[in-house]
Amino acid sequence: MILLEGYVLGQDRNDMNVVTHIYKGDFNDPGLxxxxxxxxxxxxxxxxxxxxxxxxxxxxxxxxxxxxxxxxGIKSRKRKTKWL
Ligand SMILES: [Zn+2]
Structure with a gap:
């Protein structure tokens, strides 16, 4: 997979066994x-x-x-998450 410029990968801190999402931003400000x-x-x-x-x-x-x-990017919205 090629990560385009202007995006950063973000792995869930609590679970290494879930898919990694992509954020529209950079390392200092991952954004949405x-x-x-x-x-x-x-x-x-x-x-x-x-x-x-x-x-x-x-x-x-x-x-x-x-x-x-x-x-x-996707704005935050209410949805059930495993972690608070
Ligand atoms: Zn995703």
Missing amino acids: PMCARGWNRANGKEYSIFRGNVGNVDVCRVCIRRMCAGKP
């Missing part, structure tokens, strides 16, 4: 995730990631597709 599941904390209000890291499974297909299509 490219899919809603990138909001992995606080019921979709926050995220906690290892920037620039990939875990034990692949990168999120939805994020890859949206990045390649030049789509915008």
